[in-house]
Amino acid sequence: MNSLNVDAQLWKRVFALYKLAEMGASSRTVKVSTEYLAEKMGTSQQTASRYFIQLEKTGWIKRNITPEGCLVKITDSGMAELKKLYSSLRLVMEAEYPPSVTLEGTLFSGLGEGAYYVTRDGYRRQFIEKLGFDPYPGTLNLKLTTEYDMKTRSELETYPSIILEEFKDESRTFGSVKCYSAIINNKVKGAILCAIRSHYNSSVLEVIAPTFLRSRLKLKDGNKVKVEVLILP
Amino acid sequence: MNSLNVDAQLWKRVFALYKLAEMGASSRTVKVSTEYLAEKMGTSQQTASRYFIQLEKTGWIKRNITPEGCLVKITDSGMAELKKLYSSLRLVMEAEYPPSVTLEGTLFSGLGEGAYYVTRDGYRRQFIEKLGFDPYPGTLNLKLTTEYDMKTRSELETYPSIILEEFKDESRTFGSVKCYSAIINNKVKGAILCAIRSHYNSSVLEVIAPTFLRSRLKLKDGNKVKVEVLILP
């Protein structure tokens, strides 16, 4: 997520770079006068000149100035920039599902059972393997309140998820669990669990993370917590 | 060519639209506060708010303002805009050849043989069929002078072209001809011919068009003429 880290300023330079690519400067050295670039971009000659200077300074183009114009070629670094934009856009345009959805809920104390389930070895090994972290022994319970959050939560069920397989220990069977990677309060990478037990309905979100979230994020019961759920591509 | 007709102003709004798409607003209605959008875009809350207003005015998003944020969805028109950007970019990134190359030459008078060849029925029918126009009986001869133009002209030979098949009439055989659609002086759609005869070397460009270019563009011998050669995708 947030793969495109250009800010709105740089974005304009990317536009200029794209226009140069459209003229073929991605594969060849092309002759482009500032006047010509200006026309293609819908700006003045002076502005186009400044863009040239900035692009060159940024290292996205290589330029030889001749009396008849500039001989311009996009550098590898410039191509990488365009590629970044292109791939991000492709992800958005061709993905069947949104790349992420954001949910918000209110923190409340559960019965502490989360810790029991999370620490079962059969689950724990799968957390490490499939989510990439060893969860803190305990879950954060969030109550979804708004209609929007509950609707979004139920849409989530239709998106592809990471599946933890069911397993047995000596005494009983532990059912399979759907989970999604997530970012909690824009800071901590963790995951949410669906259907680990059935006694919470779909208005509750169970969150796990490698660390103790309550202290890591200084949370208390009643606090609003934001969870950005990452969907598999 | 030049399929993206956004100017540098609109470009910023496209950026905002793209960020919303990244949040899933392309397929669902998502809750996005101005603060949240601001953070994702690297600007202030006020600016994000203004972007929302502008995007809504442009018709690219539909928005319901609630006390907890905005429920936003990108409209069909907004998706069309993103699609346009995406396809243009794909064309540039994945094309094997540049979409066009621009050549410049000096007008000179040939021996008038162009007219003879262009009006041979076997060629003429192919011009109409493959280029989409009935050429004015005569060619415009341009002398390429700079090293850049001659180098570019010879690179052109490696790009895919429209081929006019050879044919025979009662008396002789007319060889096959490579040609490319072209735009002359940014105004008139025409084509350039390669190897129609061999007595001009590769420093000469032969241009045809549906109209008499010398009068249409008010050209005289010695004038510089710009030719944007369009490469087949």
Add this chain to the structure above:
DNA sequence: ATTACTACTCACCGAGTAA
């Protein structure tokens, strides 16, 4: 013809703030 500097203008951005 070019490029690109120096001014200058103006629109955009964001702080403060109202609703």
Add this chain to the structure above:
DNA sequence: TTTACTCGGTGAGTAGTAA
């Protein structure tokens, strides 16, 4: 909490012009 207004400062765009 939100959204979005006003307004003042700043930086981006352009005209004029030199090289």
